[in-house]
Amino acid sequence: MAKYVYDFTEGNRNLKDLLGGKGANLAEMTNLGLPVPPGFTITTEACRHYLAEGSVPDGLDQEVAGHLEALESQIGRSLGQADDPLLVSVRSGAKFSMPGMMETVLNIGLNDESVHGLAKQAGGNERFAWDSYRRLIQMFGKTVLGIDGDLFERALDALKGKRQDTDLDTGELQGLVETYKGIVREQTGKDFPADPREQMRLAVMAVFDSWNAPRAILYRRQERIPADLGTAVNIMAMVFGNYGDDSGTGVAFTRDPGSGRQGIYGDYLQNAQGEDVVAGIRNTIPLEDLERLDKDSYDELLGIMRTLENHYRDLCDIEFTIERGRLWMLQTRVGKRTAAAAFSIATQLVDQGLITMDEAVTRVTGDQLAQLMFPRFDGGAPKKKIAKGMNASPGAAVGKAVFSSERAVELSEQGEDVILVRRETNPDDLAGMIAAKGILTSRGGKTSHAAVVARGMGKTCVCGAEELEVRTAEQRFIAPGDVVVSEGDVISIDGTTGEVFLGEVAVVDSAVVEYFEGAEPDDELVRAVDRVMRHADGARRLGVRANADTPEDAARARRFGAEGIGLCRTEHMFLGERRQLVEDLVLAATDADRQAALDALEPLQKSDFTGIFQAMNGDPVTIRLIDPPLHEFLPDIVDLSIKAAKDEATEKDHKLLTAVKRLHEQNPMLGLRGVRLGLVIPGLFTMQVRAIAQAAKEVPGSKAEIMIPLVAAVQELEAVREEAVKILADVGVEALIGTMIEVPRAALTAGQIAEAAEFFSFGTNDMTQMAWGFSRDDVEAAFFSRYLDLGIFGVSPFETLDREGVGRLMEIAVAEGRAARPDLHLGICGEHGGDPDSVHFCHEVGLDYVSCSPFRIPVARLEAGRAALAETDSDTR
Numbered sequence: 070m071a072k073y074v075y076d077f078t079e080g081n082r083n084l085k086d087l088l089g090g091k092g093a094n095l096a097e098m099t100n101l102g103l104p105v106p107p108g109f110t111i112t113t114e115a116c117r118h119y120l121a122e123g124s125v126p127d128g129l130d131q132e133v134a135g136h137l138e139a140l141e142s143q144i145g146r147s148l149g150q151a152d153d154p155l156l157v158s159v160r161s162g163a164k165f166s167m168p169g170m171m172e173t174v175l176n177i178g179l180n181d182e183s184v185h186g187l188a189k190q191a192g193g194n195e196r197f198a199w200d201s202y203r204r205l206i207q208m209f210g211k212t213v214l215g216i217d218g219d220l221f222e223r224a225l226d227a228l229k230g231k232r233q234d235t236d237l238d239t240g241e242l243q244g245l246v247e248t249y250k251g252i253v254r255e256q257t258g259k260d261f262p263a264d265p266r267e268q269m270r271l272a273v274m275a276v277f278d279s280w281n282a283p284r285a286i287l288y289r290r291q292e293r294i295p296a297d298l299g300t301a302v303n304i305m306a307m308v309f310g311n312y313g314d315d316s317g318t319g320v321a322f323t324r325d326p327g328s329g330r331q332g333i334y335g336d337y338l339q340n341a342q343g344e345d346v347v348a349g350i351r352n353t354i355p356l357e358d359l360e361r362l363d364k365d366s367y368d369e370l371l372g373i374m375r376t377l378e379n380h381y382r383d384l385c386d387i388e389f390t391i392e393r394g395r396l397w398m399l400q401t402r403v404g405k406r407t408a409a410a411a412f413s414i415a416t417q418l419v420d421q422g423l424i425t426m427d428e429a430v431t432r433v434t435g436d437q438l439a440q441l442m443f444p445r446f447d448g449g450a451p452k453k454k455i456a457k458g459m460n461a462s463p464g465a466a467v468g469k470a471v472f473s474s475e476r477a478v479e480l481s482e483q484g485e486d487v488i489l490v491r492r493e494t495n496p497d498d499l500a501g502m503i504a505a506k507g508i509l510t511s512r513g514g515k516t517s518h519a520a521v522v523a524r525g526m527g528k529t530c531v532c533g534a535e536e537l538e539v540r541t542a543e544q545r546f547i548a549p550g551d552v553v554v555s556e557g558d559v560i561s562i563d564g565t566t567g568e569v570f571l572g573e574v575a576v577v578d579s580a581v582v583e584y585f586e587g588a589e590p591d592d593e594l595v596r597a598v599d600r601v602m603r604h605a606d607g608a609r610r611l612g613v614r615a616n617a618d619t620p621e622d623a624a625r626a627r628r629f630g631a632e633g634i635g636l637c638r639t640e641h642m643f644l645g646e647r648r649q650l651v652e653d654l655v656l657a658a659t660d661a662d663r664q665a666a667l668d669a670l671e672p673l674q675k676s677d678f679t680g681i682f683q684a685m686n687g688d689p690v691t692i693r694l695i696d697p698p699l700h701e702f703l704p705d706i707v708d709l710s711i712k713a714a715k716d717e718a719t720e721k722d723h724k725l726l727t728a729v730k731r732l733h734e735q736n737p738m739l740g741l742r743g744v745r746l747g748l749v750i751p752g753l754f755t756m757q758v759r760a761i762a763q764a765a766k767e768v769p770g771s772k773a774e775i776m777i778p779l780v781a782a783v784q785e786l787e788a789v790r791e792e793a794v795k796i797l798a799d800v801g802v803e804a805l806i807g808t809m810i811e812v813p814r815a816a817l818t819a820g821q822i823a824e825a826a827e828f829f830s831f832g833t834n835d836m837t838q839m840a841w842g843f844s845r846d847d848v849e850a851a852f853f854s855r856y857l858d859l860g861i862f863g864v865s866p867f868e869t870l871d872r873e874g875v876g877r878l879m880e881i882a883v884a885e886g887r888a889a890r891p892d893l894h895l896g897i898c899g900e901h902g903g904d905p906d907s908v909h910f911c912h913e914v915g916l917d918y919v920s921c922s923p924f925r926i927p928v929a930r931l932e933a934g935r936a937a938l939a940e941t942d943s944d945t946r
């Protein structure tokens with residue numbers, strides 16, 4: 070028969086799935102011999118059954134009754150017994166900590182009779198007994214009976230006036246209990262349930278139900294905690310911090326969760342119970358002052374904290390209560406910490422001999438590292454918030470508001486810091502985005518153009534700040550309250566929180582980025598990061614390359630640890646002044662005209678590549694031949710039509726308009742682009758290949774890899790390959806020729822394609838779009854939040870690689886590609902290459918490298934190391 074209840078002596082910390090974190094750790098502490106009030110845990114399995122079926126599983130009631138009986142005989146009192154009651158708490162506790170999100174009820178077992186018994190038990194302390202009773206009705210009323218908690222709060226406030234809760238005397242507390250009972254009667258039409266067992270049973274179900282409280286659901290979504298785990302319920306004997314001044318309750322950390330430093334960190338509140346200490350009802354005292362109040366308990370507590378740290382080999386946080394000079398442990402867990410503390414603690418624990426360097430690497434995450442790489446606002450600085458948008462790309466940026474890409478470039482060339490403000494950005498804003506310190510948009514979500522590009526560049530971005538009315542033509546925006554910000558006015562944006570501030574807020578630079586840029590590690594945090602990174606690099610099997618299109622990006626990527634370029638896009642090289650040449654190419658009426666346009670482009674392309682080869686100094690550079698449809702390089706159809714209508718169009722404008730109309734596509738994503746362009750426009754790809762070959766020849770030691778995009782069939786690749794091989798031979802250089810695997814058909818026919826490809830690079834952005842059949846730019850605003858609500862995916866498949874679908878295609882391509890060509894080199898160059906979970910997947914399917922934007926390279930290095938160590942790490946946590 071299923072077992073749904075575990076005594077604290079039966080569990081241990083590895084049973085978090087079943088007992089929840091709180092229950093598992095209470096059991097662990099019990100078995101360590103620490104002073105934990107006795108109790109037992111109802112499993113998450115029982116909760117899942119209850120939530121699915123609407124009733125508790127068969128046998129649970131009897132099992133709980135059995136454990137309660139054992140608890141009663143251990144303590145020598147029975148639950149709610151009139152003359153000498155046992156009281157219990159009923160506490161939630163899921164696998165992952167969800168602080169304060171679910172319910173807990175204290176002092177269960179009190180009623181009009183047992184309150185007298187409790188007073189007697191406490192040596193005639195009537196005040197304490199009635200204080201406990203009013204607390205029970207208040208907590209039970211709110212969490213179990215669903216009464217608005219403010220009703221109780223208001224009654225308490227009215228009674229207290231300016232006094233504190235501890236100033237209320239017995240008579241007043243008795244009156245308060247009557248008032249509370251009245252509120253219960255009025256709100257529910259029933260009396261407060263006096264039967265202790267009934268109280269306990271109802272509280273257990275209320276804790277189960279609290280798993281699906283709206284705030285719990287919201288928290289889970291934010292923290293990416295699965296929705297179907299359920300919570301355990303812990304029932305334990307009460308101990309009392311509200312006896313009087315010789316009692317109290319507190320919280321503590323075994324070291325500073327902000328910096329990782331060892332020391333005494335905690336708060337204590339005399340004559341208090343449960344949440345009082347964090348609820349701020351009275352001023353707490355620093356934990357070190359407990360030494361003065363109760364030296365024995367204090368010393369014992371410090372000893373226990375050392376025991377816990379050595380046992381868990383990590384920072385722990387704890388909750389404790391002192392009852393008349395006796396210390397009780399009520400909770401512990403491996404504590405949350407800031408990103409900076411995570412690195413410091415991991416290396417400190419190594420130095421203390423508690424963990425190995427391998428473990429230290431697994432104790433920090435790429436997300437934490439990324440957080441340390443962004444500048445941030447000084448927490449104490451004064452701020453005037455004017456709007457809030459989405460936290461699209463973290464960091465802090467301050468500058469003058471500008472409303473066009475050109476102005477951004479102009480002002481930044483004059484040495485000004487600017488924030489580019491747009492309704493939304495498009496590829497033409499790129500120069501302005503690069504020039505700006507930060508980007509602010511009023512439209513678009515976390516996968517909008519602005520957000521994706523900014524994240525890739527490691528640039529601060531707040532997007533979709535819908536309260537802002539951006540009037541680009543007037544060069545200003547209007548914030549709520551008629552705040553007008555015009556070009557040149559200074560604003561500050563926080564990409565970590567999505568907040569927008571008026572004026573300048575002080576910013577602190579990231580020392581970690583300075584370190585990656587080459588500075589000597591000179592403070593504790595940076596030294597910790599340095600040690601962790603070195604160890605991760607030594608452990609990882611995946612190579613890490615960069616997506617970089619310019620010599621500057623390439624150079625930075627190399628400083629950040631890139632071992633090559635996995636994706637050099639060539640389309641940016643056709644923008645700006647060179648648009649002219651693309652227009653000539655499109656408008657070419659004869660073969661000769663077309664060749665002339667290509668001939669003009671070739672030397673420009675060659676010098677682009679020379680710069681990148683030089684920057685990479687002999688490391689491989691994968692260059693992707695032109696990918697987007699050519700109409701992306703032409704003027705906007707609307708602009709041209711207006712010009713034509715106004716009779717302002719030149720002869721060329723008319724020709725362009727005709728061309729734009731001819732090239733217009735319903736579905737550009739699936740249109741004339743990638744390898745199809747190379748096959749349809751004679752000379753385009755060969756021009757690029759020749760430019761690459763000549764550049765490679767000019768820079769000795771350079772390693773070029775030519776990559777063909779959007780291939781779906783081996784025949785496409787063979788056609789391009791044949792010409793490319795000839796050109797390479799002509800120029801007299803060697804280069805690998807390979808393909809992107811981004812069209813599902815390519816993955817499914819990878820065995821054939823590998824016959825013509827020396828390497829594969831997975832283009833998982835396009836592959837995600839095509840596998841799901843939706844276009845990134847259209848779907849996010851339209852229905853992604855609904856899909857997240859429905860649990861169709863837990864996280865956008867554009868952020869984290871969809872293992873089941875897109876991942877499956879990759880697995881097929883890896884297996885069949887390697888079967889056909891054992892030395893096939895495999896990488897990924899989609900945005901996913903810098904996403905922690907996706908990096909782990911790439912490690913697992915056996916890719917040779919991941920490629921990501923320069924700023925994500927340290928993250929990818931760290932996660933690649935963690936992925937390799939996770940394989941060998943049996944049980945470290």
Ligand code: ADP
Pocket residue numbers: 106157158160161168169170171172173175305306307308309310318342343344388389390399400
């Ligand atoms: P949360 O998960 O929100 O922290 P808890 O279940 O930890 O909720 O309960 C909140 C507080 O109630 C605890 O920190 C502790 O101070 C108090 N508490 C819980 N159980 C008991 C108990 N058996 N005796 C005394 N205090 C308790």
Ligand code: MG
Pocket residue numbers: 388400
């Ligand atoms: Mg707690």
Ligand code: MG
Pocket residue numbers: 696778779811832834835
């Ligand atoms: Mg693509």
